Amino acid sequence: MGAHPHGWWILLHLVLFVFWLGGDLGVFYASRYVLRPDLTPVARATALNVMSGLDLGPKTCLVLFLPSGVTLMALEPHGARLFGAPAFTAWQVALVWALAAAWLAATVTDHRAHGRFRWVRRADRAIRIGLVVALAGVAAYTMLADRPFGVTTDPRWLGGKLALYTLALACGLGIRLTLRPFGAAFGTLMTSGSTPEVERALKRAVDGCLPFVFGIWASVLAAAALGVFKPGADV
Secondary structure, eight states, X not given: OOOOHHXXXXXXXXXXXXXXXXXXXXXXXXXXXXXXXXXXXXXXXXXHHHHHHHHHHHHHHHHHHHHHHHHHHHHOTTTOEETTEESXXXXXXXXXXXXXXXXXXXXXXXXXXXXXXXXXXXXXXXXXXXXXXXHHHHHHHHHHSSSGGGOOSOTHHHHHHHHHHHHHHHHHHHHHHHTTTHHHHHHHHHHHOOOHXXXXXXXXXXXXXXXXXXXXXXXXXHHHHHHHHOTTOOO
16 A cells, blocks of 8 residues: 555655755854865865855755645644644645745745845845744744644644744844855955954854854754654644
8 A cells, every 4th residue: 555645744844854954064064164264265165165055955944844844734644623624725735835935936046146136035034034923923822822723632742843943944044144244254355365354254254153053953853853752742
């Protein structure tokens, strides 16, 4: 007999988790070479290109995590139901995937253009901020309400997972804000060479992101644990 579709979507969700965390680790490792003043500017530029190429993987996984999670809810065999009806209908799932595809297109375009298309960057940022606000509210309600949306299986673990995804989104916005001075400093490095001021600016921008990076890692790992163990769920 063939595998239940729910199982294939779980596999996709797990693959996204692996590539998200693994890609982020690669980005972190490459960033250490970008900061090494003993390397030539060309070698550091190569490390930056590797870092940028790897970073597209986690960005893609972050976007697809949401629609794949919605699909899992729609296919949940233990009765993910809202007020007695299926949690999500087929057309609602399709709409979520269509919106995610548009968001992914904006994310990939912004990544490859390195911010040259400002309206694309603004649209991507607006989507992320809107999701942080909306999902934080849904997560809080799911964790605090007695029967959120009429669900009787005690889905607080799902609210926690949603809150962790929201935290990862917020950390990503923090990284973007912290990295703003990096481009100008690296441009100076490539044109004028290394100076103590340039090295300090690069290190401040990259290392300033570390709390947000560690926040993303912790959020992704904790969300995976909640998805596997579903603590407190009545299923």
